[in-house]
Ligand SMILES: Nc1ncnc2c1ncn2[C@@H]1O[C@H](COP(=O)(O)OP(=O)(O)O)[C@@H](O)[C@H]1O
């Protein structure tokens with residue numbers, strides 16, 4: 001009996017490293033129009049801020065979001081302001097869409113069964129899907145930061161930046177701080193992505209998982225504001241989200257970065273395990 | 287290979303709540319066959335296939351695919367299996383070729399260097415080379431079905447599992463699928479193809495199994511399944527009463543539909559079942575004629591009919607359009 005597939009493998013043909021799926025995932029994720037729409041919407045935030053500041057005469061100091069009053073003197077502050085403004089709602093919204101879609105999106109298209117029959121391997125697929133969501137968590141804040149720096153530089157003067165600690169850094173160093181804040185936000189969103197991934201394994205309706213992820217994020221942020229729950233605050237994944245001011249000191253204070261990273265790692269472990277437990281035993285009936 | 291079987295299930299069952307969608311199914315699919323998995327809608331074909339491929343866990347029973355236990359050996363077995371399950375499914379925003387690239391790269395067992403050529407080949411094999419760059423969004427159902435088959439053919443396979451592969455295809459496409467299946471079988475690939483259409487299985491398969499409401503009610507070589515049907519004789523005579531007496535005397539049971547509504551002017555039609563199943567007929571047709579003549583029954587017409595595979599299918603799965611609940 002000719003066993004074609006066996007013979008082909010016996011020939012010792014070079015096998016893929018297994019990274020092909022990750023490459024394909026990134027290509028599909030960042031090739032799709034929806035992802036572009038999300039990133040464009042995020043990029044619109046700094047543009048909106050910059051234009052609003054430009055057309056209005058002057059912002060009285062101390063009003064509006066932090067850094068807003070400094071934009072007219074230094075365009076780079078558009079980036080800081082936009083990142084700050086987008087953290088509570090827009091970032092979680094965008095991440096909720098991507099993380100909630102991971103497994104449920106494939107299930108609703110029906111492609112999940114073909115990926116698994118390929119066979120992609122359930123654990124491997126879950127890891128690749130999470131890696132894709134993390135890639136988005138890196139790109140999204142970076143998009144806001146870089147779009148902010150670009151529009152700021154276009155509409156306002158750019159010069160040395162006075163930090164929160166009073167020190168002054170050159171524009172190049174300030175650009176580096178923007179990237180650093182983007183990295184901080186990427187780490188911040190890792191826990192929420194893990195929650196989204198888990199929720200995505202529970203349903204074949206992607207919008208459901210997306211909405212649930214966003215709701216979880218909003219509820220957590222509200223809980224973080226309630227003084228009655230202050231014993232809970234250090235455990236909430238959004239607790240350090242606005243703590244990136246420490247990166248605008250000279251020298252950089254890494255404390256909140258480290259605490260944040262540890263907290264997010266905890267969420268990744270817990271919700272990664274839950275997603276794993278759910279997904280490896282799940283009947284794929286879609 | 288365990289007993290030379292490409293697929294072997296034992297007591298395979300799947301329950302959805304109270305309902306047994308698949309109920310103690312013992313499939314035995316020999317290597318190198320084109321095996322038809324026949325059953326009306328809702329009889330449990332797709333659910334069985336999901337369990338074969340490790341997509342759903344059986345409630346009870348075991349699956350052996352290409353000599354290895356599923357789902358334990360899933361990573362060894364599935365690279366050798368191409369599948370179409372419950373219709374094609376693709377990313378509508380990607381082109382046909384990009385979809386195949388994506389699904390091919392999903393397996394760590396495929397060779398990236400040959401991916402492009404294999405995708406091209408698979409597309410040509412199903413006649414989609416001209417639509418390769420088009421988004422699947424713009425594909426017709428038939429084109430998607432072809433793309434689904436192309437996906438199953440991306441690598442050389444030892445086993446193809448095709449769930450209703452001709453759904454949504456025009457007669458031309460159906461013919462092409464049939465030829466494709468034949469040529470694959472000719473190369474030694476075992477093809478397990480489900481269908482709710484008897485004619486399709488009849489035309490393309492060497493073996494078949496019949497499902498009814500979750501249960502496997504028959505399986506074997508198609509020729510044997512045909513043989514298993516009953517043999518009837520049909521008699522047209524003006525002396526119907528006397529004829530019935532003779533037949534009853536020979537121990538023959540009157541068959542179904544014996545008195546036809548349109549009474550012929552020259553006589554009545556009498557139908558009798560000569561034998562059912564694989565039992566030898568108790569009396570030969572020629573002896574029946576001799577007895578009739580002896581008894582003075584005038585015979586206008588006499589025919590021996592073998593039950594068609596269609597009658598057999600209906601007998602096994604029930605008549606009509608009732609979808610199994
Ligand atoms: N996800 C599910 N949940 C509950 N019942 C299901 C599910 N999938 C299939 N069934 C039931 O199982 C039975 C068999 O379905 P299926 O295997 O799809 O049949 P076929 O493929 O032969 O048409 C049907 O009665 C169907 O209603």
Ligand SMILES: [Mg+2]
Pocket residue numbers: 328331332333372449450
């Ligand atoms: Mg079906």
